[in-house]
Amino acid sequence: MKDRLEQVVAKFASQCDYLEVHAEETEESRVTFSGPRLEDLGKKVDFGGNVRALYKGGWGFASFNSVDRIGEFAQNAIDQAKLVGAETSELAKTDPVRDDVLLDLKNDPRTISLEKKVEILKAYNEQALGYHERIVSSSTRYFDRNRKFWFANSEGSLVYQERVDIGGMVAPIAMKGGDSQYFGVPFGSSDDFNVALGLEKRIDEVCEISLGKLEAPKVKGGEYTVILDPRLGGTFIHEAFGHLSEADNVYEDKNLQKVMQLGREFGRPFLNVYDTGLDKGHRGYLVYDDEGVPTEKTYLLREGKLVGRLHSRETAGKMGERPTGNARQIDYRHEPVCRMRNTCIENGEASFDEMLAGIDLGVYCVSAQGGQTNGEMFTFTAGNAYMIRDGKLAEMVRDVTLTGNVFVTLKNIDALGNDQAAHDGPGGCGKAGQFPLQTSHGAPHVRIRNVVIGGE
């Protein structure tokens, strides 16, 4: 495959300013229970590739399944780039990389038989369904993907990478009257099947919480002081600041550049935020991005001030900044765009009790259902929540979706815990029609003042 890619690059590169070729093979196994029924036990083999060409600042892109016709697609991509290009191509300089990144796994999911995987998931599923008569259904799923990537470009890079991606969730669904409530145990990893093992205690806990949510009142809408647990804190920073840091939003928009000027203060001096590809084991772990650029730990906020952003080679080149290894594609059908890896808030110094103290009325938000952003405003949804009354945890409430505004909410973070934890789940991040991309995030407990929560 390497030879083939290099041959194509050699043959076509002279027609454009820059050319890169990707090929990819994925083997996937999936197990999904919906209630007691094994809904899906499936295998998938996905092979394909793409060619991306840059000509006078314009991109052409062609993806394919049949590698025999790779030359035809290379020509397509170049012709399209020529249709587009009318300016100058600017890619940040990087040293050509020739490397093989082989798997280094703790517990290799490929060594576990499909039968064993079904057996493990079935046991979890039955445990959840048998927990209580009101747990009428469940969503219990597992997948693993074994992926191989080949990359070559016209600057002499030739990278082969192997990656494993594991994810899943055990989620009981409780029902009473016409109302259903769920909660889940998510797991994910890039190197260890063990994350799918030993979940029994957590499953009992989430069953109990699902039942509790049936009885819990809906949160009353309004403005609150909130404490986010580390999992929701991670989702929060992903939505609140991660997406806005993706440089492809910024690099050609002079108004957004003014808003996102390096050095601008977004938070208080104890707020430090980074995005890293280096945390082995997490789903956001990545040695080289999909432009063959080595990843790194990239600080976005240091002491509350903007110090960096997430770049592709083009955005870094056009902004005169350093490439960070954030160009990623969900698969060969898509072009690499600026994406997160593992996005985290660093530890502060407060204990959980110190954070609770002094909150007369607030909400403690636990675990994450997900979130979304449009740049300035963002939402994130807790899996479960408790009222805080007079500095103490009180009754459970449900349907807690929070919203914030990047220019206000980050400054309203007034305490960070000292218990940072990074988390993985089966989901992923969506952007520009590319969903789901495996990312991770982490945070300590986070206290934020004046957060709007939806509700009656």
Place this chain on the structure above:
Amino acid sequence: MREIIEKAMAKGASSCEVFYLNSLRTSVDFETGRLKGVGRTEERGATLRLVKDGRMGLATSTKLDEVDRLVDDALATSAFGGKAEIEFAGAATLPGVETAHDDVENLDIDRVIEESQAEIARILDYEGEINAEASTLRDVQEIRVLTSEGFDGSFKRTLYRHHAGGRLIEGDNMLDAYAYFGGTNLDARRDIIAEVIEDFENGRTNVGVSTGPTNVLFTPRAVADVLMTLYLGVSGAMVDRKISPLAGKLGQTVFDERVTIYDDGLAKGAYESAPFDDEGVPMQRTPVFESGVLKNFLTDLRTARKLDLPLTGNALRAKRLVLTKDLGKVPSPEVTNWRMEGGTKSSDELLAGMKEGVIIDSIMGILMSNLTAGDFSGNVAYGLKVENGKTVGRVKDTMVSGNVYKLLRDNLLDLSSDTKLTGRLGVFGTHHFPYMLLKDVPISTKG
């Protein structure tokens, strides 16, 4: 494809089904006011489902030169697979529906570029500071379903999707406005730039709103998002799992009598229209709610049989809610193209009659709500405050929430006579919805 069936049967399957997709997508994207990229994506693959010893196996491949591997993978999964609860589709009389149109298939890319440039120029003419975008996607699909039970059908489908708009940043204030149309032909084309400019103009000033129950006029785009709760509730799969709030209510009045919704798998020019669904079952127009009465659940082969319900031809292999084709996905009952009947007053009249309230056009974060229970909660990404029949400015940093089952039963004030083509999450699908005026919708905001 026939070879896959033959090999699977020869290797011991008692019945099997092949779903084949060949898709060629072309995209033209303008970013920051200029042409940024042209792309072409070819996707070709097949999924084999088979029954062996009463158990179901499934495998998907985009490496169609390795038929044996596909068959062996499916057989391997069947060894531990779920109990087979269906019979694959047999031969059937299929409805006539036009799914492929020359105007889309032969779309001239130069013309798309010129038209997008003209759209961008109009946006910038309104306000030069807008970061303007336009995006066009054209997909030519060939779909074939073949079973060992005698079904062999194929069709070609063309899809066209276009959206344009942009972001205006003034100080730290960001305002997004986008509009969209799509279909299997170009008939849905309309002047979306006039809508985009109107949205920018109306949303340029921010005004306050207060927390509490509020009269809300949902635009067709917001209706498409809020009704995602119902897309789940009417699915036979959710009924089978005993988690649909509508389970057991067939024939009962569940909503205000003005609520009538059809799922139309044969709607002219609509994305999901086809002669047969992804299991080879003929597609049809199905009344879902008529005058507030729940008439039908949407089914696939399995749920129709299990729940003893009529087959409605709603099996799709697609990512849930956004419904982009996903080869590896097990078919499940999904909405196709929805049409909700309107009322007697125009949307302009509904607005003119509002003393105080909010118009909501776009809700962010709604997918993370507990949609199965009918609950939604999200940030009002684009909403305008209404006073004495007129919009007075944009509402920001505000949440809207509620339970759709309750709101459509107790809180419906009116539906507009005009309906509009719209998609889920702004761009997915081809539904027709009216504006929906609801009373006492929970709104939460600062202060």
